[in-house]
Amino acid sequence: EVHLQQSGAELVRPGTSVKLSCKVSGDTITACYMHFVKQRPGQGLEWIGRIDPEDDSTKFAEKFKNKATLTADTSSNTAYLRLSSLTSEDTATYFCTTDSGDDYVMDAWGQGASVTVSS
Amino acid sequence: DIQMTQSPSSMSVSLGDTVTITCRASQDVGIFVNWFQQKPGKSPRRVIYRATNLADGVPSRFSGSRSGSDYSLTISSLESEDVADYHCLQYDEYPFTFGSGTKLEIK
Numbered sequence: 001e002v003h004l005q006q007s008g009a010e011l012v013r014p015g016t017s018v019k020l021s022c023k024v025s026g027d028t029i030t031a032c033y034m035h036f037v038k039q040r041p042g043q044g045l046e047w048i049g050r051i052d053p054e055d056d057s058t059k060f061a062e063k064f065k066n067k068a069t070l071t072a073d074t075s076s077n078t079a080y081l082r083l084s085s086l087t088s089e090d091t092a093t094y095f096c097t098t099d100s101g102d103d104y105v106m107d108a109w110g111q112g113a114s115v116t117v118s119s
Numbered sequence: 120d121i122q123m124t125q126s127p128s129s130m131s132v133s134l135g136d137t138v139t140i141t142c143r144a145s146q147d148v149g150i151f152v153n154w155f156q157q158k159p160g161k162s163p164r165r166v167i168y169r170a171t172n173l174a175d176g177v178p179s180r181f182s183g184s185r186s187g188s189d190y191s192l193t194i195s196s197l198e199s200e201d202v203a204d205y206h207c208l209q210y211d212e213y214p215f216t217f218g219s220g221t222k223l224e225i226k
Contacts, residue, residue, distance in 0.1 A: 035215070037163075044220035045155075045163065045206050061214040062120075095162055102169060105153060105210045109162040 002026040004096055004110035011116045017084040020113045022096030024077045029053045032100035034072065034079040039112075040092045050099065051079060086117045121145050121209050125218025131226045132202075138194045142207035142218045147188065151211035154183055154192045157204045166205075167192060199225075 007021040022034065035050040049060035053072035060068060067090070069082040083090055096110040122145035132138055142152065150170045155163035165174045167183035170190055180195040194201050202225055207218040 037217075045157075045208075045217040047208075047215040047217060049214075059213045097163075099210075102151065102210075103172070105151075105168065106155070106163070106208065107165050107168070107174065109164070112162055 002032075002098055002108040004098065004108055006094075006096060006110035006113045009114040009116070011118065012086055014087055014117055014119055016086055017082060018086065018115055019080055019082040020094055020096075020115070022079045022081070022110050024079070024098075028074075029072060029077045029079065030074055032098045032104070034070070035097045035099055035106065036068070036070065036079075036081045037095045037097060038092045039095065045095075048081070048094075053079065083115070086115075088117050090115060091117045120214055121148060121212065121216050123207050123209050123216050123218040125207055125221060127221060128219065129222040129224060131224050132197055133226050134197055134199060136197045138197055138201075138223065140192045140205050140207075140221045142190045142209075144188045144190065144209055148209040148211035150185065151209060152183075152185070152190045153208045153210065154190075155206045155208065156201075157206065163206060197223075 003025045005023045012018050030053050033050045036048040038046040048064045051058050051070040058070050071080045093112040095112045097106045098108045099105045124143045152170045154167035156166050157163040166177045170185045171183045182193045184191045205221045
């Protein structure tokens with residue numbers, strides 16, 4: 001069974017960046033795509049993008065193309081989401097989730113990482 | 120981008136009720152729709168995949184259906200543990216898109 005362990009809560013200043021991690025256990029990270037999803041307080045889910053750790057190819061929602069960067073380290077079985085030029089609009093919980101084929105899209109989720117942007 | 124229009128945004132329900140939540144896709148997404156349950160402070164949990172398939176460990180009172188561009192999640196004989204937020208997702212094409220969510224509350 002795949003388990004995703006995300007990094008802890010972050011309190012960051014406006015204008016700075018933050019890098020969140022998502023460590024995969026129970027399988028090799030190259031066996032699946034890794035997606036990241038944003039949820040603002042009291043709001044719905046928003047797809048940010050995904051990375052294929054096999055070749056580092058990425059897909060993003062348009063609004064995140066200049067905000068988010070996805071990377072993966074196969075040696076540590078970890079995916080990363082970097083958010084830049086942070087504003088209060090980036091205050092949210094960010095989830096990582098796996099995708100290993102049509103029957104397995106978003107079947108495993110990390111516990112979420114809270115990011116608070118405040119001066 | 121494909122829009123997933125989810126309704127209702129909230130429902131006041133009683134235990135034992137049958138509940139139906141619907142997402143309408145703005146264009147054809149085939150069978151590539153998942154449903155997720157999310158409890159407060161928790162990660163989403165997949166309950167239905169490929170529109171009609173029950174995910175592992177999910178009670179059989181949950182079911183998914185499709186009629187044209189309308190996708191529905193039905194919970195029969197609602198139990199207290201089912202009170203949560205529910206979200207649909209289309210993954211037919213990028214960018215993946217979620218519905219706006221449905222909050223179930225007890226009357």
